[in-house]
Amino acid sequence: MTQASEANPNQTDMKPDHHAVPPARKGQAPEKLARIEFHKKFTASFYDPRFDPLRGEIAKLEDVAWQNYQDSRKAPVTVKAGPGFADPDYDMSTEWMAARDTLLAAERTQKDPATPSRVLLIVGSSRNDGTCPGEMSKSFRLAEWARTAFETEGMQVDLLDLSLVTSTYDHHIHPCKGCVSTAMPLCHWPCSCYPNHSLNQVNDWMNDIYERWVLAHGVLIIAPTYWYQSPSPLKLMIDRLVCADGGNPDPSSTHGKEAEEAKAIELDGWDYPKHLAGRAYGVISHGDVAGIESQRRNLSDWLEWMGLIGAGHQAMLDRYIGYFESYAESHETLDHDTPMQEEARIAARAVSEAVRQIRAGTLKAPDAKLRPARPK
Structure with a gap:
């Protein structure tokens, strides 16, 4: 793994030998659940006594789910990858193939100069009035002011309210599993970790969110600060967008999640494609x-x-709404903070102008054509 220095044969340069693919390290994951533990988890969804007349039918469903879990039946419906993939004979998830085709179509639409300029307006708060908080978020209100400004600027607005994961039935942004840290090519674009039917990791929102990011010419994120950081729905989305920054568009090249194959591809040279740049x-x-x-x-x-390309200083805001004042009156504080309301509109106008300039070819990242010294 190391080579001796010519100046000092006792000194090594500590650089890995990229001709040797390091093995995947194993031993962290526990054994599969015991049958009784699986039963507890499966039946938790049917806790309500209204399901009591159907316990026999539910038990039959549980038997099938248990067998699928035992068999690690992640993608039960597949199709041959076909021409254009590294391994045309690889059995690809039909759900992944559909998501990939959707993104390719979205990319064509986004790059078509005849299509309207489109912005993705993201509400990053966890809060809405459809569940426990009982009240809308201030982020949503700021987004509404921004939306009006976008529309006045002629932008087509796609409002992505991430709080829906807290108030919509079985609606999830599942967590990133960190494949990229094993090797970048193991992280597929779009993400192939979900759905995982054997683990009941389904109803993942991200394929829809990927499409909305790809369709957008500009993005404005409005979010509150929770414990010095982004709210969990926003952070979940951010983590799951790692595949947009260097992700592998061909899962057949790694035969799904074969870690050592992905390591070999990365060590052979990977270009870390930025799928959302510009x-x-x-x-x-x-x-x-x-x-x-x-x-x-x-x-x-x-x-x-x-x-992505920043839309200028007035599109990058951090503001307090009711500094150390009561939570109960925070909406009333925002009612009176007309400069904050106008700043949300100005941020939208700035993003709109940046979109126009990018589409006209007059605004580009100055370093866009420079290759990083340490790409990753």
Whole structure:
């Protein structure tokens, strides 16, 4: 793994030998669930006594689910990958193939100069009035002001309210499994980790969200600050977008999730394609006590890393709404904060202008054609 230095034969340069593919390290994951533990988890969805007349039928479903779990039946319906893939004979998930085809169509639409300019307006709060909080979020209200400004600027607005994961039946952004840390080519674009039917990891929202990102010419994220950081639905989406930054568009090249095959591909040379680069962005981070600056920087740094283009200083905001004031009156505070309302509109106008310039070819990242010294 190391070579001796010519100047000092006792000194090594500590660089790995890329001709040898390191083995995948094993031993962390526990054994599969015992039958009784599986039973407890499966039947938890049928806790309500209204299901009592159907216990026999539910038991039959459980038997099938148990067998699928034992067999690790992740993708029960497959099709041959076909021409254009590294292994045309590989059995590809039909669900992944459909998601991939959707993104290819979305990319064609986004790049068509005849299509309307489209912005993705993201509400990053967990809160809405359809569940426990009993009240809409301030992020949603700021987004409504931004939406009006976008529409006045002639933008087509796609409002992505991430709070729906807290209030919609069986609606999920499942967590990123971290495949990229094993090897970048193991992280597929779009994500192939979900659905995993054997683990009941289904109803994942991300394929729809991927499409909406691909269709967009610009993005504006509006989010509160929770414990110095982004709310969990927003962070889940961010993590799952790692496949847009270097992800492998051909799962057949790694035969699904074969870790050592992915390591070999990366070590042979990987170009880390940035699938969402060139879009405009803005960020509004707000809070009531602390952490708004760090969240705004984190979001901006993430978007810059993915190759998006900032829409200027007035599109990058961090603001307190009712600094150390009561939570109960925070909406009333926002009612009176007309400068904050106008700043949301200005951020939208700035993103709109950046979108126009990008589509006209007059705004480009100055370093877009430079190859990073350390690509990743």
